[in-house]
Amino acid sequence: MKIKQMFLWQLKSSLPAFIIFFCIITALTTVLTIVFARNGNGTFNMAAASIGVFFLFVVGCASFAENLHIAFGNGVSRRTHFLSFLLFAAFSSALTAFVCVLIDMIPSLSPSTYIPLLTDTPGMQIFFYFTLNFGFMAFGYFLAGAYYRMNKAAKITVSIIIPAAAITCFVLIMNTAAPVGPEVQPLPLFLQWMLASIMNAALFWLLFAALFLFLGWLVTRRAGIRQQQPAG
């Protein structure tokens, strides 16, 4: 298996993007901390770890086609490609969680303007953001994989129906004056459970990651080369 090679390749190809992202976030956090400290009014928290989640979602989206083509070009199976993504996702999620939690400590150098986003221990925060990062990376990978497998008509249909359905559901939920019926009671209960502690939330995101990794494998296992002619 060429897991090591695929992992190293992902690491090498993504390294510049990670360095740039960490540098920008560090610079922004430092500058804004100084600005808030000088002004002396208002409170500030960069929430770098939360921004990192979106960054990793994009990395997850970009991981599918690029890595798959590299795998195809270098005699690497889909299974190895997927396992190497799994390793890389775990590694980059942990690294981003660690670095971003550290960056989020920069505003605490000005105690008068600092307000923490989470009050848990740094170790617990790192674990929580690791699961959140991992979940969103897996979600991004699955989305990219699903789009890769779809034909043009399916892509257009999904691109219209899913956002439309999400907006409709959101509007309906927001405009429902009546109290929540017993049939949808489990949902708020689940949300309450999830918000009860950071550990519960982390467990939820781990399950979320597991679900989308499974779906990601389903779209990977029979993925073929793109721009393929029907024959010839």
Place this chain on the structure above:
Amino acid sequence: MIEVRNVTKNFRNVTALRSLNVSFGENRIYGLLGRNGAGKSTLLNLMTNRLIPTEGFLYLDGFPLTENDRVLGKIFCMSENTLYEPSVRVERIFKWTAMFYPAFDTAYAAALAEKFGLDTRKKVGQLSTGYRSIFKLVLTLASGAEYLLFDEPVLGLDANHRQLFYEELLARYSKRPCTVILSTHLIEEIASLIEHVVIIKDGRILLDRPAEEIHNMGFTVSGKKDEVEKWCAGKNILGSQEIGGLMLAHILGRRSDIPASLTATPLDLQQLFIHLTNS
């Protein structure tokens, strides 16, 4: 040896390959020929695990080829599609390929790049169609793999570069014997290189024979038009060409009783291909 056993490949409503059986032995140069849409690229993509067969199996040296990293590492395929990100420099891809193919010869790749005039500091996206083909050719030749597959290798290459490629391919083959599969429409150019011919038509193998046998399947006679026409009467003529008062006729069958006024040469592979694949 690569063995393709009862392989069928469907793309939604299109069947690209139908219960196809073919083998590619060790240390030979194969010509994989077929008209547009015959299934050549599909076959090469199946042999490199880039596509999964709808039915059937593929083996390399007796081991299943699909999803088998160890076996796939013995094959390097130059495809029409560029599988690399346009923003990556050529020299960087050489280094990455060396990571996946331990036998990749970086010095040889650099020497080939210089011979072809390929600037390795350029990004893949900055290369012209011809140089993109050259970049992929260099990668394949230097890969060190035991099976080198070329899908339209000379796409966009000028005559000088095409000639250089054929020379380098033969040099690589003689220095380090390997199995080469050349899939191209430029039959005349590769006719002298290939040792075995595989012709695909409508997803099926139409012809699978050594080049020597094919040359003996027929012959070409040339001479004055009247004399050629007279001599060819009643014979199985594949095709003919006329230039002024001269005529060339491609004939299927054994060579016998050819008058001294006519010249006979071995059968032209391209003419046979045209004859066999014309619907």
